[in-house]
Amino acid sequence: MENCRIVFLVKTICFLADCIITVPLLISYNGDKSYDSLDEIGDDYGSKIGFNWIADSFNPSQTMPMTVVYQLEDEKIDSVADFQAIATITKELAEQGGVNQVRSATRPAGDVIPDFLVDEQTNQLASGIGQSTDGIEEIEKGLRDAASQLKDATPQLDEAQSGVDQLLQGTEEAKSGVGGLRTALTEIQQGIESGSKGAGEIKSNLQTIKVNLDQTVSANKQLLEGYEGIAKGLKGFGTGEIDAAQLDTMVETLEGSKQAITTMHQLAIQSNPQLQKDERYIKAHEGSIQSINGVIAGVQEMKKQLSQLSDAQTQLEQQVIAPLDQLNSGLQESISGQEQLASGIGELIKAIEQLQAGLNQAADGQAQVNNNIPSLQEGLSQLYGGQEKLKTAFHDMQGQLDELTGGLTDASDGLQEIDNGLTEVKGYLGEINTKDSNPVVIIPEQALDNEDFMEGTELYLSEDKSIVKFDVLIDQNPYSTEAIHMVDQIKEAADRASNNTIFADSQAHIGGVSSLNNDLQNVSNEDYSRTVAIMLSGLFIMLIFLLRSAIMPIYLIGSLILTYFTSMGFAELIFTQIFEYDGLTWAIPFFSFVMLMALGIDYSIFLMDRFNEYKEIQIKEALIHSMKKMGTVVISAAIILGGTFGAMLPSGVLSLLQVATVVLTGLFLYAFIVLPLLIPVMVRLFGKHNWWPFKKRMNQQK
Template sequence: MRVILKRPWLSTIIWAILTVIFVVTMPDINKIVRLKGEPKIGQEYPFQVAAALEKEYQGVPKDKKLSTVAIVFYDKNGLSDEDIVAIKRIIYGLNSNREKYNIENISTHFKNPELKNYYVSGNNKVILASIQADKSKREIIEIRDDIYKFIDSVRKPKSLEVYLTGGDLITQDFVKASEDGVKKTDVITIVFIIIVLVLVFRSPVTPIVSLLTVGVSFLISLSIVGHIADKFNFPINTFTRTFIVVSLFGIGTDYNLLIISRFREELANGKDVDNAIITTFKTAGKTVVFSCLAVFTGFAAFAAASFNFFRAMSAISVSVLVLLLVLLTLVPAVLKIFGKNLLWPFNKEIQHTHSRLWEAAARLSTKYPYVVLTTVILILIPFLLSVRGDLSFNTLNELSEKYKSVKGFNIISKNFSSGKTFPVTIYLKSNKSLATSDALSDIEKITEVLSKQKGIKDVYSVTRPQGEIIKQFTLSNQADTVIKGIDSLRDGLLKVNNAIETINKNLNMSTKEFDVQKLITGISQLENGVYELKISLEKLNGGFEQGLNGSKKIYDGLNKLSIGSSKLSEGFKEFYSEYTRSINKVKRELQGFDVNQIELLLTGINTANNNLKALSNKYPEISKDINYIMASEILSKIETEANKFAPKLKEFSSEYEKISAQINEADKAQKLISNSIDSIASASKQLADAHGKVLSGYYQIDKGQKQIISGVNLMYSKLQEFDKQKEQILKKVDELQTGFTSLKSALLQISDALNKMANSMQNMKSYFEGYKTTNIFYVPPEAIKSSSFKKALDSYMNKNRTITKIILILDTNPYTNKAIDIVDNVEKVLNNSLEFINTKFVSVGVGGISSSNHDLRSIYFKDFKTLRLIMIISIFILMFLISRSIFNAAIMVIIVFADYYLALSITEMIFKGIFKYEALNWAVPFFTFVVFLALGIDYSVFLLIRFYEYRNLELSEALRLTSANIGHVVTSAVIILAGTFAAMLPSGILTLMQVSICVVIGLVLLAFFLLPFLYNTLMRIKRDII
C-alpha cells in the first residue's frame, strides 16, 4: 500500500495501458453470444438424441448444423390467384438458388398435394413453406437477412405479407432484443450512479472516480471473458454481459461507496490523506476483500454446473477478481492523487453521517426482541407459503410483434394450430429394418397409445401418414372384408343353386317333348312303298301295253307318294323345330352354369380358412376369443363339405362335357334326317310331274320313263341311307337321355351341398361381426413392397428403413408449461410402451421446441438444486470464517434466504396476479438467487465486520453503534445496486424486467426491514440462549 501511495501515477498509468490493450483486442461479444449463447442440453437428453437421429434420418453429416425455418405467406383478405403466383415465384427462386442461401431443402404442398392440409390454412389466408437451412458456415440471421432481401426483390401484391419464423430465429431475435436492452441498461445505470453518488457525497468528483475505477474493471473483465469464450469455448449467454454490467457497476459502486465513506470518516477524525487511506483499507478494505470473496465464491460455484447456461454465470467471478485488483491497487492511487479534493466542493466540512433509521431499529429490536421476531415471522409466513414456484419457458413472452419471427409465429397460431408449426417429433432407431410386418405393427401400437394421450391433437407416422390409421391394414377392416367376401360367396352359391334348379326343370321338360322312334317307323313304311314302286317301274320295261295300264297305276301311286312325302316333310319339320327348341334351351341353361365359378368359390373358402389360421399365428391372443373359435370351426366345416363336393364337381364337369358332345352329335343326325326327307319329297314331286307328262304325250314315254326310274332309284337310295343311320341315331338319343338323367342326379347333389354351405356361411358371418371394432394392425409382406405403401415409408423412414419418426401435434402453444407437461407424459408413455413390444429400438429421441423446454426444465431443476446447495455451503463457510461463529453465519444465510423467497413471492404475485402471465420466467429464480446470495451477502459482511469493531462493548450498544455507522452506507449501497437493476426495466425483455423487480423488492426489504430488525433481534436472542 505504501508503494502505491508513493507512486500513485505509476499504478494509474499501468491500469490505463492494460485497459487500452484489452479494449483493442476485445473480440465481438455479441457475435460470440449469437454463436455460442444458446442453452445447450446434454447429449444424453431426448432432445439431443432426437437432433442426432434427425441428421442421420436425413443423411446429413454430423458436423453440419441445420435449422428449420418456416416461411409464412399471409394475406388478411384471403390469398388470391395473384398471391399464389407470387408465392410460387418466391419458392422457385429460393429452390433455384439453394446453395446461395444455404438451403438444404424446401418442402411445400405444391409438389406434394397430400400435404395441403398441413401447409394451407383452412381460411385460405396463410400458406407455409418449410426450409432446412445450413448454419454450419453462416449465422442463421445472415441467412435470414439474405432471404428477406430476395423476397423483397420479387414482385408481389402489396397485400401479401411474408415472414420467416422458427425456433432459432426467435432465439436470435431474443438475443438482439437483449443486446438492445443492455445498451439501454448501460446508459441508465451510469446516469443513475452519478446522481446517487452526487447526492450521497455532494461532490461531482466522487462519481467520476467511482465510475472510472468500475469502468476499468468492466472493460478489462469483459475482454477477458470474451477471449476465454472465443478461444476456449467458455460458456457465455445473452445475460452474461448484462450481469457483468449490473454486478460490477452495482457492487463496484457499493465498494467504492464503502471505501470513500470510510476515507471521509477517517479524514473527519483528523487524519491526513495517507493515514486515512491506510486506515480505510485496513478496515473497509478488509470488508471489501471478504465481500469480494463471498461474491466470487457464489459465482465461481456455477462452474460446477453441467448446464452451460449456469456455467456461463461463473464468468462473473472473473469480473469480481478484476474488480478486487482494481479496488486494491487503482483506488488507493486515485485517493492519493485527489486527496481531500475527492470531496470537492464540500471538502472543508467533512463529516460522517449516521443512519437514524437503523439506529432506531437496533434499539427496538434489542429492547423487545421476541415481539419483533414474532412480528417479522407473522409477516413472512403468508408470503413464503404463497410461493408456488411455477416457471415459464415461453421465449415468445420476451418479445413483442415488432420482431418478424414473433409476428410470423402469431399468424400461424391464429390461422393454424401452433402445435402444427412446432410439433413434437419422436425418432426411433433399430439395428434391423423396420419395413416388416412385425415392426410396423409395433410402431402402430406406439402410435395408437400416443394418440390417446391428453393434449395430443393429431399423430402422424408410417402407419398413419395422413393422421388416420390405414384402415385396409386393420383387423377390423380385414374382418369387414371377410364378411363382404362371405356375403359374396353366399350370393354366388345361391345364384348357382338357382341355375341348377332351372336346368333340372328344363331337362324334365325337354325329355318329354319329342319321340324319335315314331319318326323312324314312319320313314321305314315310306321305304317299303318306294321299294314297291321301284319293282313296278322295272316291270314297266316289259311291254308297252302293260306299260299304259301300269302307267295309270303308277300315276295314282306317284300322286299318293308325293302327297305322303309332303306330309312327312311337314311333320318332320314340325318335330325338328320342337326338338331344336328343347335342345337349345338345354344348351343355354348348361352354358349359364359356370363350372369355373364353383371352383372359384371352393378356392375362396380354402383361402379364407388359411388367412384365418395365419391371423391366429400372428396374434395368438385372438385364438382364445370365443368368436374366433366358433368362426374357425364353422369355416372348417364348410371347407370339409367343399372338399367332399369337389370330386362330385369333377364328375359333373366330365358328364357335362359328354352331354355337350352328345347334343352336338344328335344335332348333326337331325340335320341329316331333315335333308334326307327333303330329298325324298323333292324326288316324289319330280316323279309325279314326270308321269304327268306320259299322260299328256305318249311320244315322251321313253324319256319320262327313264326320268321316273332315275327318280325312284334316287329316292330309294336316300331311304336306304337313312335306314343305315337310324340305329346310330337311336343310340345317340338313348345316350343323351341317359346323360340327362346322370346330370339331373349330379345337379341335385350339388344343389344340396350348396344349400348347406350357404347356411354355414351365414352363421360364420355373424361371428366375424365381433371383430369389426378391433384395432389390431397388420401389413402383409406383399403390401409393404407395393408402390402405394412405399410413399408412407419414404415419408416416415430413412432410406435404409432403420429409423422412423412419429410426429405429434399438440393442442396448445408449444412454448407453454402445458406443452412441457404433455411431453413429460409422452416420454413416460413412450418408454413404457417400448417395454411391451417385440421390436427393439437402440436409440429413442424426442425433438421439438416443447421437448427442448422439457429437457431444459429437467436439467434446470437438477442443476439448480445442486448449485443452490453448493452456494449455501460455500457462503456459510465463508461467513463462518469471517464471524468465527456458526450462529452468526447461520443468521446471515437465513436472512438472505428469507429475503430471497419473500421477494420472489411478491414478484410472482405481481406478474401472475396483475399482469396475468402464466408464471415467472424460468431464469428469474436462478438469477435472483445469485444476486441475493452473492451480492446481498455483501451487506451482511459490511454489518459483521463493523460489528466486530465494537465487540468489546455491551451487545446492545455494539449493535446500536454498528447499525448507526454502517446503516447509511448499506442503505446508500442498496439504493445504488437497486438502481442498477431497476435500469433493466426499460430493456423490454421480460426476464430482465422480472429479475429487476424481484431484486429491487428484495434489496429494499433487506435494507429497510430484515437487516435492521431481524439481524439485531436474532443477535439479541442469541445472547439469551447462549
C-alpha cells in the same frame, strides 16, 4: 421485569412484521418457470406475430410438433409387421391426454386411413360375403334347373338312341355302294390314261416337224442374206467414177515433184561436192526418182483400165443383178410362209400339251379317287363301330343322368346350407364395431404395393428405412410448461408401445422445442441444485472463520434464503398473476440466487463484523452501535445497487425485467426489513450462544 417485557414485545413485533411480509409471498410462490423464448420479445415483432397467427388459426404445435424418433441398428422397416408396429405406436401416442394429433408413416395426414380401420375391413368383408351368398343362391338355382332339365331330357335320349340304329343301317348300305363305285372309276381311269398316251405321240411328231421346219427357215434366211449380199456387192461394182483430168493433174504434179528433187540435188552438189561420193545420198536420190517414175506409170495404167470397166458395169446390172433381185424376193416370201407354218405347228403343240396335261390330271385325280376308296370304306367301317359305341354310350348315359340329377339335387341342398352359414357370418361381422374414439388399425399387405401410400411414408422414414419418426401435435403451446411436462409422458408411452415390436430394442428419443426445453429444465435444475449446495457450503465455511461462530452463519444464510424466496414469490406474483406469463424465465432463479446471496452476505458481513468488534459491551448496545455505524453504509449500497439494476426495467427483454425485479425486491427487502428487524431478533434470541463453539465474549448479557 418491565424491561424484559418491552424487549419481548419488540422482538415479537419485528418477527410478526417479517412474517406478514414474507409468509404470503412464500405461500404463493410455486416455482413455475417459463421456457417460452417468444416471451423474451414483444408482440410487435414479426416472428411473434407469425407464431400467434398460427396458434390462433390452427394448432400452435403445427409449426413445432413434438417428434418421437426410433433408430434400428441392423434392420429395415419394409414389412407389414413393421408398419403395424408403427400403427400401434401411433395409436398409443394419440391416446395420451393433451395430444391433438399424431402424424406418422401410417397416418401421413394425422388421421387414420379409412381402409386400415378394422370396421372398414369388416364392412368390406361382409359386403363380399353378401355378394358370395347372392352368387351361391344363383348357383343353387342353376343346379336345380339343370337337374330338372336333365330329368326332362330322358325321352329325347331314347329318340337319339333310335336314331343311332338308323345311322348304323345307312352306314352299312353306303359301304356296299362304295365298292361298286370303285370298279366303275377304275375303268374310267384306264380310258383317260389311253387318251393321254395318244396325245403324247401326236405331240412328239409335231415337235419333230417343227424342228425340221425351223431348221429349213434358218437355212433359207442364211441363203437369202447371201444372195442379198451378192446383189448389194454387184450393185456397187463399177459405180465409183474417177475423172481422167484428175489423173492427168496427178501425173503433172508427180513430174513437178521429180523436177524439184532434181533441182534440189544439183543445188546440194554445188554447195557440197562431197555428196557425189556419198553412196547413201546417191542411192536415196536415185530411189526417189525411180519411185516417182513408178507412180506415174501406175496412174497412166489405171486411166486405161477405167475406160474398160465402165462398159462391164452396164452388162452386169442387166444380166445378173436384176434376176438376182427377183430370186431374193421370192425366197423372202417362201421364208415368211414357212415361219407362219412353224408358228401354227407351235400353237398346235401347246394345245396338245394342255390336252395331255388335263388328261394326266384327270388320270391322277381318278387314281387318287380310286386310292381313297379303300380309306372311305375303312372310314365307314370305323363310323359304323363308332355308331355302335354311341349307341352303347347313350344307353349308359341315361343311367348316369339319373345319378347326376340326384347329385345336383344334393349339391343344391349343400349350397343352401353354405348360404345360411355365410348369412350368419355376415351378421356377426356387422356386429363388430370398434369405438370411434379408439379405432383398431390393421395394415393390409396391399398397402405396401400402393404407390401413394409408400410415397406418403417417405416423410417419416429415412432413406435407408432404418429411422422412423412420429410428429406429435399437442393442444398446448410447445413452449408452455404443460408441453414440457408432457415430454416424459410421451416418452413413457412410446417406450410402452414399442414392446414386442421391431423397435423393442431401440431407445425412443424425442425432439422438438418442448423436448429441448424439458432437457434444458432438467439440466438447469441440476446445475441450480449443485450451485446452491456449493455456494451455501462455501458461505457457511467462510462465515464460520470470519465471524468465529457456527450459529451466526446459520441464521445469516437462512435470512438470505428467506429473502431470496420472498423476492421470487413477489416477482412471480407480478409476472404470472398480473402480466399472465407462465412463470419466471428459467434462468432467473439461478442468476437471482447468486446475486442476492453474494450481495446479501456482503451486507451481513458489514453488520456482523462490526458487531464482533464491540466485545466489551452488552449485546444490545453492541448491536445498536453496529447498526448505527453500518446501517447507513448498507442502505446506501442497496440504493446505489438498486438504481443500477433499476436501469434494466425499461429493457424490452423479459429476462432482464425479471432479474431486475427479483434483485431490487431482494435488496430492499433485506436492507430495510430482514437485516434491521430479523437479524437483531436472532442475535438477541441466541444471546451468548451466538459465538458457539468458539470462545465466549466477556461481560455477555442478554
